[in-house]
Amino acid sequence: MQEEISKELFQIIGPEDNEAEKIARPRVSYLxxxxxxxxxxxxxxxxxxxxxxxxxxxxxxPAISGYSFEEMDTTNRNAPPSREHWFGTDKxxxxxxxxxxxxxxxxxxxxxVGAFVSSFVGCIxxxxxGYFGGRVDDIMMRIVEVLISVPYLIVVILLSVVLKSKSLGxxxxxxxxxxxxxxxxxxxxQVLQVKSQEYVLAAQALGVKPWKIILRHVIPNVLSxxxxxxxxxxxxxxxxxxxxxxLGLGIQPPNTSWGALAATAQSMxxxxxxxxxxxxxxxxxxxxxxxxxxxxLRDALDPRQRK
Amino acid sequence: MDKILEVKNLRVSFNTYxxxxxxxxxxxxxxRRGETLAFVGESGCGKTVTAKSILRxxxxxxxxxxxxxxxxxxxxxxxxxxxxxxxxxxxxEVSMIFQDPMTSLNPTMTCGQQIVEALMLHKKLSKQExxxxxxxxxxxxKIPDPExxxxxxxxxxxxxxxxxxxxxxxxxxxxxxxxxxxPTTALDVTIQAQIIDLLKELKEKLGTAIILVTHDLxxxxxxxxxxxxxxxxxxxxxxxxxxxxxxxxxxxTWALLSSVPGLAERSKQELYSxxxxxxDLIMPLECCPFxxxxxxxxKVCRQQMPQVTNVTAxxxxxxxxxxxxxxxxxxxxxxxxxHAQQA
Amino acid sequence: xxxxxxxxPLVEVRNLCKYFRQGRSVLKAVDDVSFTIYxGETLGLVGESGCGKTTCGRTIxxLYSATSGQVLYKxxxxxxxxxxxxxxxxxxxxxxxxxxPYSSLDPRMTIGEIIAEGMDVxxxxxxxxxxxxxxxxLAKVGLTEDxxxxxxxxxxxxxxxxxxxxxxxxxxxxxxxxxxxxxxLDVSIQAQIVNLLIQLQAERGLTYLFISHDLSxxxxxxxxxxxxxxxxxxxxxxxxxxFAHPLHPYTQALLSAIPVADPDFEATRVxxxxxxxxxxxxxxxxxxxxxxxxxxxxxxxxxxxPPLVEAEPEHFVACHCWQHLYGDGRK
Numbered sequence: 001m002q003e004e005i006s007k008e009l010f011q012i013i014g015p016e017d018n019e020a021e022k023i024a025r026p027r028v029s030y031l032x033x034x035x036x037x038x039x040x041x042x043x044x045x046x047x048x049x050x051x052x053x054x055x056x057x058x059x060x061x062p063a064i065s066g067y068s069f070e071e072m073d074t075t076n077r078n079a080p081p082s083r084e085h086w087f088g089t090d091k092x093x094x095x096x097x098x099x100x101x102x103x104x105x106x107x108x109x110x111x112x113v114g115a116f117v118s119s120f121v122g123c124i125x126x127x128x129x130g131y132f133g134g135r136v137d138d139i140m141m142r143i144v145e146v147l148i149s150v151p152y153l154i155v156v157i158l159l160s161v162v163l164k165s166k167s168l169g170x171x172x173x174x175x176x177x178x179x180x181x182x183x184x185x186x187x188x189x190q191v192l193q194v195k196s197q198e199y200v201l202a203a204q205a206l207g208v209k210p211w212k213i214i215l216r217h218v219i220p221n222v223l224s225x226x227x228x229x230x231x232x233x234x235x236x237x238x239x240x241x242x243x244x245x246x247l248g249l250g251i252q253p254p255n256t257s258w259g260a261l262a263a264t265a266q267s268m269x270x271x272x273x274x275x276x277x278x279x280x281x282x283x284x285x286x287x288x289x290x291x292x293x294x295x296x297l298r299d300a301l302d303p304r305q306r307k
Numbered sequence: 308m309d310k311i312l313e314v315k316n317l318r319v320s321f322n323t324y325x326x327x328x329x330x331x332x333x334x335x336x337x338x339r340r341g342e343t344l345a346f347v348g349e350s351g352c353g354k355t356v357t358a359k360s361i362l363r364x365x366x367x368x369x370x371x372x373x374x375x376x377x378x379x380x381x382x383x384x385x386x387x388x389x390x391x392x393x394x395x396x397x398x399x400e401v402s403m404i405f406q407d408p409m410t411s412l413n414p415t416m417t418c419g420q421q422i423v424e425a426l427m428l429h430k431k432l433s434k435q436e437x438x439x440x441x442x443x444x445x446x447x448x449k450i451p452d453p454e455x456x457x458x459x460x461x462x463x464x465x466x467x468x469x470x471x472x473x474x475x476x477x478x479x480x481x482x483x484x485x486x487x488x489x490p491t492t493a494l495d496v497t498i499q500a501q502i503i504d505l506l507k508e509l510k511e512k513l514g515t516a517i518i519l520v521t522h523d524l525x526x527x528x529x530x531x532x533x534x535x536x537x538x539x540x541x542x543x544x545x546x547x548x549x550x551x552x553x554x555x556x557x558x559x560t561w562a563l564l565s566s567v568p569g570l571a572e573r574s575k576q577e578l579y580s581x582x583x584x585x586x587d588l589i590m591p592l593e594c595c596p597f598x599x600x601x602x603x604x605x606k607v608c609r610q611q612m613p614q615v616t617n618v619t620a621x622x623x624x625x626x627x628x629x630x631x632x633x634x635x636x637x638x639x640x641x642x643x644x645x646h647a648q649q650a
Numbered sequence: 651x652x653x654x655x656x657x658x659p660l661v662e663v664r665n666l667c668k669y670f671r672q673g674r675s676v677l678k679a680v681d682d683v684s685f686t687i688y689x690g691e692t693l694g695l696v697g698e699s700g701c702g703k704t705t706c707g708r709t710i711x712x713l714y715s716a717t718s719g720q721v722l723y724k725x726x727x728x729x730x731x732x733x734x735x736x737x738x739x740x741x742x743x744x745x746x747x748x749x750x751p752y753s754s755l756d757p758r759m760t761i762g763e764i765i766a767e768g769m770d771v772x773x774x775x776x777x778x779x780x781x782x783x784x785x786x787x788l789a790k791v792g793l794t795e796d797x798x799x800x801x802x803x804x805x806x807x808x809x810x811x812x813x814x815x816x817x818x819x820x821x822x823x824x825x826x827x828x829x830x831x832x833x834x835l836d837v838s839i840q841a842q843i844v845n846l847l848i849q850l851q852a853e854r855g856l857t858y859l860f861i862s863h864d865l866s867x868x869x870x871x872x873x874x875x876x877x878x879x880x881x882x883x884x885x886x887x888x889x890x891x892x893f894a895h896p897l898h899p900y901t902q903a904l905l906s907a908i909p910v911a912d913p914d915f916e917a918t919r920v921x922x923x924x925x926x927x928x929x930x931x932x933x934x935x936x937x938x939x940x941x942x943x944x945x946x947x948x949x950x951x952x953x954x955x956p957p958l959v960e961a962e963p964e965h966f967v968a969c970h971c972w973q974h975l976y977g978d979g980r981k
Contacts, residue, residue, distance in 0.1 A: 009607035010632045013601050015582060036324065198754035199764075202814075205711055206768035206821060207741030216767075220758040348865025349836040350807075465927045495698035497861060497924045500907035504921070522837055530914040550914045566841035567911050568870040578870065580841035584806050 035122050037300040044296020047289040058108050061101025067103035069094065070254045078272055081117060087278050090264065102303050106257035107286070110172060114237035117178045117232045122183025123226055124182045125150050129184070130191030131214060141188070145207055148181045152240075156249060166252050175240050196288075197221075224301035231294035234285035241265055258283045309518060311543060312338040312361065312380055312401075313481055317366065318373035330356045332540040338484065342519040345531035345548075347524065349583060353540040356521045358486050361385065362397055380484075386559050399429040402477040406489035407471035412461040418445075418472045419457030422479050429480045444475045447512075449505060469497035469580070471505065478509065488520045503529050525566055528552060533621070536560050539586050539596035545609045546622035556624040558601045561638040595627065603628060603636050653935070661687040661710060665720035668702075668709045675854050675932045679705040686959070687825075692851065692858040692890065694872030696865055696904070702863045702881040702933040704749075707827040710859065711744055712737075723825070729833035732876035738761075742772045745818035749830035750808035755802035761788075761813055762798035768821040775895055791846060815846065825857045832867060844871055851959040865908050871892050873961055874964075877901045880931055883958060887965040897967040899975075900940050939972065946971050 039045055062069055073093035081088045081232040087096035155175040163170050182212035194200065194217065203213050242259025244250040246266075252258045258279040308363040318603070319331040327470060331353040338344050341461040348356035359365050360372055379394065405411040410422060413421060422441035426432050432440060445453035448471040461469055470490065477485055490506070491499040508528060510517055519530055525549070527534060534551040536544040536559065544557040553560055565579040581598045586592065595601070608627050616629035627633055668910065679702040687693045694888040695703045708714050710721050716729045720873040726732075728740055748754035755764055765784050769775055774782060785795045791812035802810055804921050811831060818826055828847065843865060850856060862868045868875055869889050876886040885898040896902045899922075906922040924943050929935055936944045941951040958968040967976075 009610070010605050010627070010630065010634065012603055012634060012636070014602055015604055117515055147584075150669045163933040197756075198750055201708075201713060201747060202746065202817065203767060204713055205739050205741065205744075205746045206817075208767065209771075212664055216759070217756050221756070253551050256881040333728045349838060353979065467927055496865070496904060497698060498927065500909070500921060500923075503909060504923075523909065524911035525916075526838070528911045528913045531913075552911065552913050562838060563912065566838045568866045578841040580686055580845050581838040582842075584839075614874070638860045 028279065034300045038296050041296040041299060043292050043302075047292035047296070049052070050285065051293065052288070053107070054104065054282075057103040058101050062098045062105070064097075067095035067098045067254065069098040071095070071098075078268075078275075078276045080132045080272075081274060082143035088272070088274055090275060092267070096275065097260075098228075099261060100282060103256040103261050103279060104282060104286075105260070106168065106251055106255065107283070108174070108242055110168070110241040111234040111238040111290075112258075114175050114179065114233040114240075115265075118180035118232045119183050119226055120180075122180035122189050123222075124181065126187030127191055127214065127218065127222070131186040131210075131218065132193065133192070133195075137188070141185075144181045144184055147178050150178060152178055156216070156244060160249060160258070166249065168251065170243065171241060171250055172265065177236060179237070183226070183229050183233065184223060187222060190225050191218055194218050194221045228294055228298040228301060231290055232299055235290045238283065238286055238290075246248055309340055310337045312378070312534055312639050314361070315359075315377040315379070317357060317376045319353075319360055320371050321374075322371060323367050323369065326589050329516045329591075330434050330540055330588055331360070332592065334540070334542055336535055336542065338516050338518065340512045342532045343519055343530050345519040345521065345522065345527045345534045346537055347534055348537035349522060351588070352537040353588075354520050354537050355488055357537075358403070358488055358518055361484075361486060361518070362401055362403055363388075363393060364403070381571065394625070395429070398425055398482070399480045400482055401460055401484040401486065401581060402480070402485040403480040403488065404470070404473045404477045404490050406492050408466060408473050408493065409461075411473060412469060414461055417460055418464070418475075419459075421472075422476050425476055425479050433480045441475075441479065444479045445472070447478065447509070448472075448475045450475070453552060454527060464497075470498075470502055472496060472522075474502075474505070477514070478515070480535070481513070482515065484516045484518065486518045486520070489522070490519075491526055491529060492521070492523065499526075506530060524564065536563065538590060539567075539592065541596060541625065542623075543597065544622075545628070546618070550619065552617075554622075555620055555638065556622070556629065557626045558595075558603050558628070558638075559597045563602075565638075569578065595625075596626055603631065658725065659691045660688045661690040661859070662720075662745070663687075663710060664707075664720040664722070666709060666721060667717045668705050668714055669717045672932065676930050678881050678934065679931060680709060681934075683878075683881070683883045684719075685876055685883060685886055687857060687859060689824075689857055690851075691873040692860050692871055693862045694868035694875040695859060695878060696863060696868050696875060698863060698904075700928060700931060701878040702882075702931070703878050704829055706878070707746070707829050707859055707861050711746055711827055712740070713746070723857065725959050738772065740848075742768075743823055744822040744825045744827070745821065747811075747814050747818050747830060747831045748825045749833055750803075750844070751807045751814060751834060755810055758800055760799045760801060761805075764802070764813060765798075765816050765820050768817060772821050773895045783820065787820055790819065790844075790850075791816045806839075806926050807835050809843055811835060811839075811843055812846065817845075819850070823856070825859070827859045827861065829861045830863070832858075834861065834862065840867065845872065851948070865904060865936040877904065879927065880934050882939055882955075883968065884940065885965075885967045885969075887962075887967075891965050897961055897972045897975075898940075898969050899944050899946055899971075903943075931937035938968075946975060 033223055073089065073092060075093065077093045078091055087100055089095055090099065109127060120170050125140065129137045152175065155177055159174040160170055200213060200217050203217060241250055241257060242262065245257050245259030248263065248264040251260050261279035262276055262283070265272065265279070271278040314337070315335050318335045320330070322330040334353070334357055338420060346357060348354050356365065358395055361378055365517070375420050376386065380400065385396065392621050412418070412457060419438065419441050422444060423434070423437040426440055428438040431438060436455065442453045442457055445456060450456050456521055461472070464472065487506070491502050494502060501528060505552055506517070508513065509603070518529065521527060533545065533547050535542050536551065536557065538559050543562050544551065552561060552564070555564060566581070581600050586599065593612065594610055595608045595613050598604045600604045601608065605617055605627055613625045613627045615623050615625045617623055620627070628636060663686070664684050665682055666683045667678070670677040670679055683706060685693070695706065697703050699845060705714065706792045710717050714730050719729070720727050721729050723744065730851050732740065762784050765787055769780055769783060784798055788795055788797055793812060802813070805813065824893065832843050835843060840947055847858065848871060851858065858869055860868060863969065872889045874886065874890045877884050877900065879900050885896065885901045892901060893905065895907055903922045903924045907924070910916060926943050929942055936949040937953050937955050938944070941947040944951065948971060956968045957971045958966045962968045
């Protein structure tokens with residue numbers, strides 16, 4: 001075998017010209033990589049699809065049924081699911097299909113807006129507390145601890161009494177007034193961690209101004225954690241609204257939400273179980289999907305998982 | 308001297324989304340009773356993966372030991388051991404110490420408990436006996452005040468002491484092979500010197516064979532009997548410590564040896580530095596893996612895998628320069644700086 | 651390099667202290683340290699982890715505010731309050747390279763953005779000029795322009811470290827603190843980085859403070875070397891002198907602890923052994939901080955902290971006993 005190799009092959013040609021190094025692997029951007037990892041998670045992908053369908057139905061569902069959610073048909077009360085009324089009707093003869101999706105609008109809006117508002121406040125509060133640190137941090141975090149220890153049911157009842165209103169806005173205000181505390185804590189922890197990274201120190205050494213460091217380094221690196229926190233927060237708000245409506249502190253008729261639907265149905269659930277079952281299923285499904293989605297997002301966005 | 312461990316054509320791959328990373332590509336070697344064999348190479352050369360596969364410690368899903376690989380411990384194939392046998396094999400017959408003594412000790416157990424646990428599991432000792440034995444082991448690794456340290460938690464100890472405890476745990480069952488994966492890298496120089504001295508002493512006292520995985524040539528020079536230089540998942544050169552340090556044959560070994568500044572050298576002279584980076588292990592390799600960075604690269608190096616040549620009975624090199632047709636070259640540090648370095 | 655050195659001091663550190671409060675106790679990371687760095691030279695700063703070398707480097711760059719003492723940069727005391735313009739000028743002129751090539755680059759920014767970050771602060775380049783500059787800097791550190799729109803996680807450790815160097819060079823500094831720039835890298839990559847630093851120094855007349863625990867590399871790159879132990883400077887000397895005849899017992903132990911890549915030498919060498927571990931900097935020993943591990947400690951060592959004295963021209967040592975130990979033999 002050795003003899004077969006011709007002599008001229010043994011001429012020294014030296015190393016390849018790799019003065020400037022090349023990159024062998026294809027370029028993988030951050031988002032694309034995260035999306036790839038997310039899709040690998042089958043459960044989370046399914047949750048995303050279900051949420052997509054739910055969102056579609058919540059937006060277009062009331063129109064599909066052909067009935068208005070307020071329209072009463074006294075001749076057709078408590079009808080079981082049929083071809084005309086897919087989910088049946090309630091005790092006032094209102095089409096439940098339309099009402100379920102109309103209620104879904106309220107639940108989803110509360111979930112999304114509540115989580116968004118509280119993250120917004122929480123991010124700013126936690127960001128300031130974490131970035132400046134020291135005494136500022138001490139004082140701000142003690143305030144959060146006090147707020148977090150106030151039971152929110154009390155806050156809601158007090159607010160609805162004081163404001164003499166039980167509108168969507170009051171409900172949102174009541175739920176977000178202490179709801180941002182959790183996110184503020186998470187953000188503060190993250191900011192403290194990012195702040196100790198050497199790239200922040202490098203930016204300080206370069207003379208970059210503090211607000212620019214926050215904008216360019218701290219926020220982008222905290223964002224993924226915040227997105228995950230928001231996703232985990234949404235089911236909390238949806239459940240909170242359902243719970244309050246169930247107690248009669250939430251949405252008032254004729255408007256409705258999943259919680260309110262379940263509340264009206266529960267007095268007669270022995271006779272008309274479907275009236276309770278459908279909104280309860282929607283609440284459970286939405287909450288489960290958001291939680292699973294949050295799980296998937298957390299794994300996908302975690303830089304430590306990158307390889 | 309008899310072989311206690313023989314590895315034949317070990318190939319390990321990691322399955323990742325970008326493709327199959329062939330981390331170890333056909334590694335064969337043997338370890339004799341009582342000797343210290345060092346795996347030397349840069350990060351990603353497969354030295355740690357090789358060491359871990361001896362204990363079958365690789366992550367079960369992503370890592371795959373390819374068919375055809377054999378790891379024989381005293382003639383028994385480790386890759387075919389059942390769970391029970393494997394448990395006895397790990398710790399009792401072969402044990403391992405890791406780089407970071409901080410994370411490899413359980414923070415909720417006292418150091419003594421961790422040794423006792425190993426002893427009770429493997430040696431079937433009673434609690435009292437195990438405790439006496441554990442204190443003896445702590446003495447062996449020269450921990451001052453072993454009775455007191457027995458009930459100390461890892462966080463109460465300094466880095467050097469933790470590494471000693473790690474060594475004590477590993478040696479408590481008197482294994483015949485100790486795998487030390489970068490045992491001194493995380494430690495300060497003066498502490499590193501203490502640990503090296505300790506390992507040297509233990510090796511003579513106990514006759515344990517040691518597989519030393521490290522990138523630090525100084526540590527290797529102090530401890531190793533034989534050295535195995537690895538590059539891109541392959542062994543490029545093996546030999547006794549003297550052969551590797553004084554008569555190296557492979558250009559990669561030359562480069563490795565000349566990129567560490569000696570203590571006697573003049574300052575601010577350029578160090579020899581390899582251009583480029585090691586090949587991406589995702590790529591298949593049909594030629595010499597070092598060809599792209601080798602100053603002595605010949606045409607044949609880019610076309611065919613070099614064969615392993617025996618320089619002496621103990622010294623093997625995988626390099627085309629050993630071929631009878633190849634020009635006779637001397638390492639650059641013997642003929643002054645190379646043309647590339649003079650520029 | 652040594653004889654070419656300009657005798658003009660660039661950085662003068664005078665009695666610098668940096669303490670950190672840790673609960674109720676005080677950690678004296680840097681405790682009364684004085685030294686001078688001359689223009690165009692490399693001062694190596696070595697010591698074991700926790701000896702305060704990194705804190706010292708960062709305090710000199712005003713990344714930490716000093717507890718007491720002065721740092722004079724080109725004669726101006728930077729520990730005092732400075733006007734915004736002075737501060738900006740100082741930050742442009744003095745830069746830092748970090749140890750950890752993984753945490754020192756923002757994972758959400760492209761390489762190009764990382765390198766350009768400093769330019770945005772100090773220069774008014776047009777986008778085209780900026781791009782051109784980034785390309786030049788990448789070429790300078792041996793990378794192609796393709797790297798500019800890659801992310802840090804796509805690069806190897808050595809490449810990342812070179813990006814760190816390019817980022818520092820982007821603002822055209824005169825003085826760079828190299829904070830363990832090679833400790834996290836492989837041997838052959840270490841040589842690449844050290845060679846790059848030496849080459850840049852020759853081209854641009856840079857001044858380095860080279861912080862490392864690796865004595866052999868420090869010796870290789872430095873003109874003078876300072877050895878720190880528990881926040882104090884124990885010895886400063888030209889690097890040849892410190893390696894040929896170290897005066898402080900700690901320096902001797904440190905030197906003899908380095909394993910050398912030479913089996914015969916290792917087999918025959920006798921180590922100066924150091925017993926025990928570095929005491930806690932929160933509660934350091936009285937007097938000479940090294941006395942608890944020093945083989946030559948005498949009574950006075952526990953009572954008084956030895957001052958840094960000039961034992962030989964340019965060779966400073968802080969030890970009560972150096973004269974007894976070596977003084978007679980050589981002079």
